[in-house]
Structures are given as structure tokens and as C-alpha cells.
Amino acid sequence: MxxxxxxxxxxxxxxxxxxxxxxxxxxxxxxxxxxxxxxxxxxxxxxxxxxxxxxxxxxxxxxxxxxRRSSRYDFLTAGGEVLMRFEGMDRIGPGGWPAxxxxxxxxxxxxxxxxxxxxxxxxxxxxxxxxxxxxxxxxxxxxxxxxxxxxxxxxxxxxxxxxxxxxxxxxxxxxxxxLQFDEPWLVIDTIVHDPERLPKINLQICDPARPTTCVLMGEGRHRWEFMLKPGESAEQVLDDAFIAALLKPWNVDGAITLERKAVYRFNxxxxxxxxxxxxxxxxxxxxxxxxxxxxxxxxxxxxxxxxxxxxxxxxxxxxxxxxxxxxxxxxxxxxxxIAMAMMMGRTVCITDPAAAKARDEQMLAARGQPPAGGLGHQPFSAGCLVEGSAGAGSYFPQTLASEQKLDDELGTGPWLIARSKTLPSNSDVKIARTTTLGEFGAPLEAWLEKHDAEAVLVRPDRYVFGTGAPDALLRAWSDWIAPKSQPTIGP
Ligand SMILES: Cc1cc2nc3c(=O)[nH]c(=O)nc-3n(C[C@H](O)[C@H](O)[C@H](O)COP(=O)(O)OP(=O)(O)OC[C@H]3O[C@@H](n4cnc5c(N)ncnc54)[C@H](O)[C@@H]3O)c2cc1C
The missing domain is CATH 3.50.50.60 (FAD/NAD(P)-binding domain)
Structure with a gap:
């Protein structure tokens, strides 16, 4: 074959x-x-x-x-105080869909x-x-x-x-x-019969007696995760009676049915x-x-x-x-x-009561603030980019216009979006002028303005290749993409 x-x-x-x-x-x-x-x-x-x-x-x-969407992601003490809160998960993110x-x-x-x-x-x-x-x-x-x-x-x-x-x-x-993270957790998925009896937001309960996660899933399902304590075996915690005891404090008896269960080591x-x-x-x-x-x-x-x-x-x-x-x-x-996931994990996975008390005091003093930058991601600094040009390597947002989305308007493949009056042509790159893009034009203009750029070349994965003059961008793109040898695609 x-x-x-x-x-x-x-x-x-x-x-x-x-x-x-x-x-x-x-x-x-x-x-x-x-x-x-x-x-x-x-x-x-x-x-x-x-x-x-x-x-x-x-x-x-x-x-x-x-x-489904949760507006918040709360890390709570055993007593319900907010240690760390991430907000805005239900708002539209840069990708043009809820965050x-x-x-x-x-x-x-x-x-x-x-x-x-x-x-x-x-x-x-x-x-x-x-x-x-x-x-x-x-x-x-x-x-x-x-x-x-x-x-x-x-x-x-x-x-x-x-x-x-x-x-x-x-x-x-x-x-x-x-990177040195190794914690065993029991994960259970449940089918929901009575959504009103379940939490509406995602939760990490930083209780040293039993660190616990409780999150929404797709419609009709809810998830709990319970950290295993030293000495507990997978066989022991996968027992249905053990799971029923873990769920008891959530008062969800009759509101859910267990669908799947597994023990994982988180690495x-x-x-x-x-x-x-x-x-x-x-x-x-x-x-x-x-x-x-x-x-x-x-x-x-x-x-x-x-x-x-x-x-x-x-x-x-x-x-x-x-x-x-x-x-x-x-x-x-x-x-x-990964560092963010480990930071969250290290916040939750504390089973020593004295260490948990110290964590609570320190984090409560910070009033639930998440780390600077929240869940945002960093741009690439090197790679297939016009390195040094404004915005290169960053994620290019999908702007929305009424019911339309930019990607549906421009289609797949690379795009060159420019505010210049005259534009070069190129059969491999979709070329668009902001003034001809209707309602999309203003936010794209604003993006170019913010980056002080005449044009942006956006890669097929929607990361910014570079900004600058349209001709120079197309030449730089072609240096990477143009065939240098016979294609090896196909039969
Ligand atoms: C409890 C838990 C919660 C998670 N929550 C989230 C979350 O909320 N959000 C999130 O983004 N991620 C989450 N993840 C992580 C996410 O599930 C994984 O990162 C994801 O499933 C990885 O996908 P993958 O396709 O790379 O690998 P896998 O899903 O592991 O797929 C690998 C495939 O390769 C196949 N395979 C292996 N060997 C061979 C072989 N020799 N020949 C042929 N096929 C082979 C396997 O059968 C398998 O189907 C969670 C993970 C766990 C365990």
C-alpha cells in the first residue's frame, strides 16, 4: 500500500x-x-x-x-473561599468562538x-x-x-x-x-438526569482531605475527578460503592448515573x-x-x-x-x-493540611487573581515567520460580522490582507483589501493600525507570518513555500 x-x-x-x-x-x-x-x-x-x-x-x-459553557473556573478552599478565578470563558475568544x-x-x-x-x-x-x-x-x-x-x-x-x-x-x-508532575486521579463521567441539582460552573476544590475537580461536559453529562490519597489503589477507588461515597457531599444521588470511570496518572x-x-x-x-x-x-x-x-x-x-x-x-x-496546567495542579494537589493552610493564606491575600495573562498563549518568536515584523507569530483573530465569520468569507489557505490601494496578484495566496471586506473591514483595519502595518500575511493555521509591504510579504512567503524540487505527492 x-x-x-x-x-x-x-x-x-x-x-x-x-x-x-x-x-x-x-x-x-x-x-x-x-x-x-x-x-x-x-x-x-x-x-x-x-x-x-x-x-x-x-x-x-x-x-x-x-x-456547554461555564462563565467561570473557580479554585476554592475546602470552606468555599475563592483562591483563584478565571472569568470570561463564555465570551467570544480570538478564534471567533466562545473562549x-x-x-x-x-x-x-x-x-x-x-x-x-x-x-x-x-x-x-x-x-x-x-x-x-x-x-x-x-x-x-x-x-x-x-x-x-x-x-x-x-x-x-x-x-x-x-x-x-x-x-x-x-x-x-x-x-x-x-517536567516532574506525577499524580494519580480517579476520573468519572456521569449522565445527568437533573441539571438543576448540579454546579453551573467549573470547580477545583482545593481540599487537602480530597482534592476534587467538578466540571461541565457536553450536554447531558458532568465530570468529577478525585485525587487518590497515599495508599489507595486503583481497584479500591474504582469500586462503585467507593465512588458513591465520594459523590455523597455533592448531593447528586438520583440526579446522575455513572457512565465511565478510570484512574489516570497525570504527567x-x-x-x-x-x-x-x-x-x-x-x-x-x-x-x-x-x-x-x-x-x-x-x-x-x-x-x-x-x-x-x-x-x-x-x-x-x-x-x-x-x-x-x-x-x-x-x-x-x-x-x-504545560507550566500553567502544572501551576493549577500544584495548587489543587496539596494533601498536607499545613501546606494547604499556607497556600490558602497566600492566595487569599492575592484576592483570587489569576496569573498575569490568564489563559492566553504566547506568540512564536522564531520559525516560518518574517521575524521582527510587528505581530509575526501571533494568533490572528477571526473577526465577526453580523452572522458571518471571517474564515468563511476568505476561505482556507494563506491570506494577504492589506489596506493598500493597489495590490499584487498571487495565485497561491488569497489577497483581500480591507475596504472591500464589508463589515470585516473595520476590525481588520484596526488590527493593521495597532501593528502599524500596511499588510499582514496570515498562514493557513491562522498564525501571522508577518506584516509589512504586500510585495515583500509575498516574496518572503514564496521563499518558504515555492517548490524547490519536483513534487512527491500523488501516485
Ligand atoms: C482525565 C483527562 C482529562 C482530560 N481533559 C482534557 C481537556 O479538558 N481538554 C483537553 O484539551 N485535553 C484534555 N485531556 C487530554 C486529551 O484527552 C489528550 O491530550 C488527547 O486525547 C490526546 O489525543 P491524541 O490524538 O494525541 O492521542 P490519543 O487520544 O491517545 O490517540 C492515540 C491513538 O493512537 C492509537 N495507537 C497507539 N499505538 C498505535 C499503534 N501501534 N498503531 C496504530 N495506532 C496506535 C491509539 O489506539 C489511539 O487511538 C484530558 C486527558 C485526561 C486523561
Whole structure:
């Protein structure tokens, strides 16, 4: 079997990457060792940026139809005082969708897989297990175990989106940078029968007697997480009677039914190398974080958005140094997010009463203020950018006009948005003048004004390539993207 890109792992990262590649005309094979979508509780939150990616994939409306919003995310003492508060999660974020959205991960994965059915360029095979590969100058040859026996798959590139244990990462001999977080938690998802009896906002109960998380999920579901105490085993806490006792203080008997339960060890790790020759890593294979910031899946989908257009360009003949910008951009972006998740985790996971008292006193003195910058993310400082130009590497907002969204107006691929009267033409970049963009024009003008720029070139993943004069931006873009060799895409 032959394909342009083999994606190992059909979890959220792998299937999103597969969809983005296939929509860019890249023949993509996504394989997953499991017969079906992973059934245990995991992501409950996605941010505005992820819904914008889903918008491109045509599933945003269906995801939003069953997602819910919490206006606040409160970290409370055992007595209910506010240690730290994040607000505005229900307001529109820079991606043009609500900043925080509570979801049911298996439903989202099902919507993504369904989206793939319509694409001739995407092939998803389940029950296929990647076992290893060899690499030469032209491509890779993988061995895969299928229900019908062993087969070989030829691919130009392999992306390991194969989760935390990543066989692809292990085969490549890539190590982890262990950021030292390791806490065991029981996670339970419940079906809700009486929403009125459940909290309406997301909560971390920083009670040293039992650190506890209680968050919304997609419509009809609610999640609790309970930290295991020293000496407690997974078997013990997974017992239904034990779980009923943990839920007793919440007074939800009869309002919910247990749906899924699992014990996880929450870790924080980043792969030291995200690319080795023709092997790349994405999602949990490249990084892991405790779930307190609700960013693991989001980070994997940002990897997919960053990598998809670069792989497509390289397969069309762009210099493959473009792929080196993947880790260069993504690694420094993910580390502060992991640091935030660890800070939240370290706030919650205190079981020593004296240490909890000291934490409470210190944080109550700060009056619940979240860290400066809140949940915002840092721009890239180096990579496929016009380095030094205003706004380069930052996330380009999706402006809204009445019921319309900018991305629907301008479409996929790179954009050049300018306020200049005369504009160059370019068949590979969508060129738009602010004055011809109707209601979108004013906010785009304001963005350019703020950055003191005549034009901005926005990459397909909606990060800013650079600002400056339109001709210079197009030339700089072409230096990265224009084919330098024969395309290797297709049969
Ligand atoms: C309790 C909990 C709560 C979380 N909450 C959030 C949250 O609110 N928000 C958020 O953004 N993230 C959250 N996360 C993290 C999020 O769930 C993960 O980051 C996300 O699922 C990772 O997706 P992935 O596609 O990279 O990996 P996975 O989902 O692990 O997918 C990897 C896939 O690779 C397949 N695979 C593995 N080996 C092979 C092989 N040899 N051959 C073929 N296929 C293979 C597996 O079967 C699997 O389907 C949470 C996680 C946990 C545990």
C-alpha cells in the first residue's frame, strides 16, 4: 500500500491532521490499533481556537450544538473561599468562538471520523497496528498488523499521533523531557438526569482531605475527578460503592448515573525531538500535561494545524527545512501551557493540611487573581515567520460580522490582507483589501493600525507570518513555500 503521509493513531490529533492533509490534496492513511474510538473519560474542554479548526473541517456547528459553557473556573478552599478565578470563558475568544467549551470527547472524535468519510484522499483503517518502519532517502516503509495479516505501507512521511506511549516515538529513540508532575486521579463521567441539582460552573476544590475537580461536559453529562490519597489503589477507588461515597457531599444521588470511570496518572512531559528525518510526532506522543487547564487535546490539534500545511507544501516541493519550524514553533508554545496546567495542579494537589493552610493564606491575600495573562498563549518568536515584523507569530483573530465569520468569507489557505490601494496578484495566496471586506473591514483595519502595518500575511493555521509591504510579504512567503524540487505527492 502506498500513501503520501501515514498517520499512526486515529485519536483526535491523528484524525484532525488526516482531515487537514486530505483536504489539502495530500493522500493520507490514518491507522488505529483499536477497532473503535477510545471509550474512557478524557477531554472535557476545548477552546475557541480548536472550534475554529473544526469550522474549517465543517463540524463546528455540530460540536457547538451539544457543548456547554461555564462563565467561570473557580479554585476554592475546602470552606468555599475563592483562591483563584478565571472569568470570561463564555465570551467570544480570538478564534471567533466562545473562549471555553465543555464537550464529550468521544462525540467529537465520532464527528471528525464522520467528516473523513466524504474525502477520497483520506483512508482511515481501524484495527491496524503499526509495528515499525525503515527509512530511506525517498520515503518510509512501515510494517503494520491488520486483521488480515501483516502488510507494508510506503509513505513519504510518518506522523506518530499515537498517544502518550507512542510506539513511533519509541521506535525513533526519542526521549522525553520530564517536567516532574506525577499524580494519580480517579476520573468519572456521569449522565445527568437533573441539571438543576448540579454546579453551573467549573470547580477545583482545593481540599487537602480530597482534592476534587467538578466540571461541565457536553450536554447531558458532568465530570468529577478525585485525587487518590497515599495508599489507595486503583481497584479500591474504582469500586462503585467507593465512588458513591465520594459523590455523597455533592448531593447528586438520583440526579446522575455513572457512565465511565478510570484512574489516570497525570504527567507533564515534552519530547526532546518532534522530528527525526521522515518521522514526526504530534499530540500526546509529543507532549503530555495534567488536565487542569483543559489543554492536552487542544495542544494536539494546534500541532495538527501547524504541521498539515507544512507537510502539504513540502510534498509539493517546498524545502523540507519548513518541517524543522514545526518543533521550533510548537515546543516553546506548549511549554508555558504545560507550566500553567502544572501551576493549577500544584495548587489543587496539596494533601498536607499545613501546606494547604499556607497556600490558602497566600492566595487569599492575592484576592483570587489569576496569573498575569490568564489563559492566553504566547506568540512564536522564531520559525516560518518574517521575524521582527510587528505581530509575526501571533494568533490572528477571526473577526465577526453580523452572522458571518471571517474564515468563511476568505476561505482556507494563506491570506494577504492589506489596506493598500493597489495590490499584487498571487495565485497561491488569497489577497483581500480591507475596504472591500464589508463589515470585516473595520476590525481588520484596526488590527493593521495597532501593528502599524500596511499588510499582514496570515498562514493557513491562522498564525501571522508577518506584516509589512504586500510585495515583500509575498516574496518572503514564496521563499518558504515555492517548490524547490519536483513534487512527491500523488501516485
Ligand atoms: C482525565 C483527562 C482529562 C482530560 N481533559 C482534557 C481537556 O479538558 N481538554 C483537553 O484539551 N485535553 C484534555 N485531556 C487530554 C486529551 O484527552 C489528550 O491530550 C488527547 O486525547 C490526546 O489525543 P491524541 O490524538 O494525541 O492521542 P490519543 O487520544 O491517545 O490517540 C492515540 C491513538 O493512537 C492509537 N495507537 C497507539 N499505538 C498505535 C499503534 N501501534 N498503531 C496504530 N495506532 C496506535 C491509539 O489506539 C489511539 O487511538 C484530558 C486527558 C485526561 C486523561
Amino acid at each position: 502506498k500513501t503520501d503521509v501515514l498517520v499512526v493513531g486515529g485519536g483526535p490529533t491523528g484524525i484532525t491532521l488526516g482531515l487537514l492533509l486530505a483536504r489539502a490534496g495530500v493522500r493520507t492513511l490514518v491507522i488505529d490499533k483499536e477497532a473503535d474510538i477510545y471509550p474512557l473519560p478524557r477531554a472535557a474542554h476545548i477552546d475557541h481556537e480548536i472550534v475554529r479548526i473544526f469550522q474549517e473541517l465543517g463540524i463546528a456547528e455540530s460540536v457547538m450544538a451539544t457543548s 471555553g467549551n465543555m464537550i464529550h470527547q468521544p462525540s467529537i472524535e465520532a464527528a471528525l471520523r464522520e467528516g473523513g468519510r466524504k474525502l477520497d484522499t483520506l483512508d482511515l483503517r481501524t484495527g491496524w497496528t503499526w509495528t515499525g518502519c525503515r527509512e530511506d532517502a525517498a520515503g518510509t516503509v512501515s510494517t503494520v498488523t491488520t486483521p488480515d495479516g501483516e502488510t507494508e505501507i510506503l509513505a513519504r512521511y510518518i506522523v506518530g499521533a499515537d498517544g502518550a506511549r507512542s510506539p513511533v516515538r519509541n521506535a525513533a529513540g526519542i526521549e522525553f523531557d520530564d 507533564a512531559k515534552v519530547a526532546t525531538q518532534w522530528r527525526k528525518g521522515r518521522l514526526l510526532l504530534a499530540g500526546d506522543a509529543a507532549h503530555q500535561m495534567p488536565p487542569f487547564a483543559g489543554q492536552g487535546l487542544c495542544t494536539g490539534l494546534r500541532d495538527a494545524a501547524n504541521l498539515a500545511w507544512k507537510l502539504a507544501a513540502v510534498l509539493r516541493g517546498a524545502d523540507d527545512r519548513l518541517l524543522d519550524t514545526y518543533q521550533q514553533e510548537r515546543d516553546p508554545h506548549v511549554r508555558p501551557i
